[in-house]
Amino acid sequence: MSDPVPPSPAEDEAAARHRAKMEKRKAVQDKEVAEKTIEKGLLVVHTGPGKGKSTAAFGLALRMLGRGGRVGVVQFIKGAWQTGEQDAFQAFGDRVSWHTMGEGFTWETQDLARDKAAAARAFGKARELMADETISLLILDELNIALRYDYLDLAEVVATLAARRPGLHVVVTGRNAKPELLAAADLVTEMGLVKHHFAAGVKAQAGIEF
Amino acid sequence: MSDPVPPSPAEDEAAARHRAKMEKRKAVQDKEVAEKTIEKGLLVVHTGPGKGKSTAAFGLALRMLGRGGRVGVVQFIKGAWQTGEQDAFQAFGDRVSWHTMGEGFTWETQDLARDKAAAARAFGKARELMADETISLLILDELNIALRYDYLDLAEVVATLAARRPGLHVVVTGRNAKPELLAAADLVTEMGLVKHHFAAGVKAQAGIEF
Numbered sequence: 001m002s003d004p005v006p007p008s009p010a011e012d013e014a015a016a017r018h019r020a021k022m023e024k025r026k027a028v029q030d031k032e033v034a035e036k037t038i039e040k041g042l043l044v045v046h047t048g049p050g051k052g053k054s055t056a057a058f059g060l061a062l063r064m065l066g067r068g069g070r071v072g073v074v075q076f077i078k079g080a081w082q083t084g085e086q087d088a089f090q091a092f093g094d095r096v097s098w099h100t101m102g103e104g105f106t107w108e109t110q111d112l113a114r115d116k117a118a119a120a121r122a123f124g125k126a127r128e129l130m131a132d133e134t135i136s137l138l139i140l141d142e143l144n145i146a147l148r149y150d151y152l153d154l155a156e157v158v159a160t161l162a163a164r165r166p167g168l169h170v171v172v173t174g175r176n177a178k179p180e181l182l183a184a185a186d187l188v189t190e191m192g193l194v195k196h197h198f199a200a201g202v203k204a205q206a207g208i209e210f
Numbered sequence: 211m212s213d214p215v216p217p218s219p220a221e222d223e224a225a226a227r228h229r230a231k232m233e234k235r236k237a238v239q240d241k242e243v244a245e246k247t248i249e250k251g252l253l254v255v256h257t258g259p260g261k262g263k264s265t266a267a268f269g270l271a272l273r274m275l276g277r278g279g280r281v282g283v284v285q286f287i288k289g290a291w292q293t294g295e296q297d298a299f300q301a302f303g304d305r306v307s308w309h310t311m312g313e314g315f316t317w318e319t320q321d322l323a324r325d326k327a328a329a330a331r332a333f334g335k336a337r338e339l340m341a342d343e344t345i346s347l348l349i350l351d352e353l354n355i356a357l358r359y360d361y362l363d364l365a366e367v368v369a370t371l372a373a374r375r376p377g378l379h380v381v382v383t384g385r386n387a388k389p390e391l392l393a394a395a396d397l398v399t400e401m402g403l404v405k406h407h408f409a410a411g412v413k414a415q416a417g418i419e420f
Contacts, residue, residue: 018322036413044418046262050399055269056262059295062272063265064417066294084276085269091301112228136417169418186412188404189260197396203246207274207346208254208379 041168042186047177050191057171069136072129077102077142119151144174251378252396257387260401267381279346282339287312287352329361347379354384
């Protein structure tokens with residue numbers, strides 16, 4: 001797709017326009033970067049009906065591991081099966097502190113008291129990891145589900161996350177994030193479902209869904 | 211948050227209601243899973259203005275590595291800096307085939323001919339990895355940006371991706387995905403920006419943004 005013949009005057013003009021546009025864009029970009037000076041541990045929320053909420057959280061974990069940090073993971077709901085990412089993180093040894101505390105999806109257990117107890121244990125583990133200063137990123141996977149079904153006290157959870165130590169980044173995933181949690185968050189991404197292969201009869205596949 | 215006293219009649223009733231609701235949910239879920247029987251390599255697109263497009267792609271890579279697969283990565287635009295995930299993937303040795311082909315963001319290079327040539331080289335590498343049968347997942351990071359600026363021929367790119375071998379999963383990331391690409395995709399997630407810490411003056415931080 002590259003062009004071996006010399007550029008025509010029209011192409012020269014297009015190139016000049018492109019360069020002018022991009023110079024302007026760069027100036028805006030540089031100014032924006034210069035204006036941002038605060039460093040802080042972020043409260044990040046991945047919510048919405050689309051795919052990629054937990055997956056993007058694990059991608060962040062990978063990035064943090066690449067930067068030399070330690071990562072904590074607490075799974076509030078999933079855990080009935082071993083996931084690919086869980087296996088992959090073993091490559092990083094004790095730099096990933098992984099805790100599967102859920103008993104599976106709520107419709108698998110069908111026992112409210114048991115789900116509440118499991119959520120309480122999971123949040124206890126989350127508090128413990130929040131206090132561990134060797135950890136720079138903590139993923140609370142599917143915490144939103146536990147909050148949605150009132151397995152945990154929302155006000156208490158939000159207050160605990162808001163009171164995190166300054167350098168700690170926390171990522172909360174799951175659909176239907178509570179407005180109170182979004183209000184406390186620094187960064188919220190809504191994963192929207194535009195098109196899904198399940199609708200075309202394609203099943204969940206190893207390495208993609210789990 | 212667990213309850214040490216015996217449940218009251220009202221609590222028993224709530225538990226029964228919860229169980230009934232979840233039994234119904236499980237029946238629906240099981241039926242849906244049973245109806246899906248097709249296995250195929252998916253064309254996945256992560257687009258939208260929100261964060262997490264590339265990050266979720268790298269999370270998928272991690273999952274595939276956990277399942278024993280090999281992963282290819284071609285970066286079409288980024289590449290001016292070393293990213294955390296790139297370092298982290300070194301833990302998997304040659305099971306990740308990583309190719310940074312971009313020259314940085316378009317507004318950094320300001321040279322249309324150079325950007326086009328870089329995109330053509332990157333897509334050539336993508337073709338090569340698509341033909342490599344040891345690879346189960348191929349990430350074409352920021353390909354949407356190259357398509358948006360017409361660095362590559364859209365029809366040719368879509369036809370090439372649509373003609374991928376049956377078992378290969380391909381993930382394309384970047385804002386403003388072209389409708390023609392979405393039409394060819396099996397799974398499309400739109401990352402929506404709900405709230406962003408940059409607006410509050412917080413700067414890009416290692417382990418989170420890069």
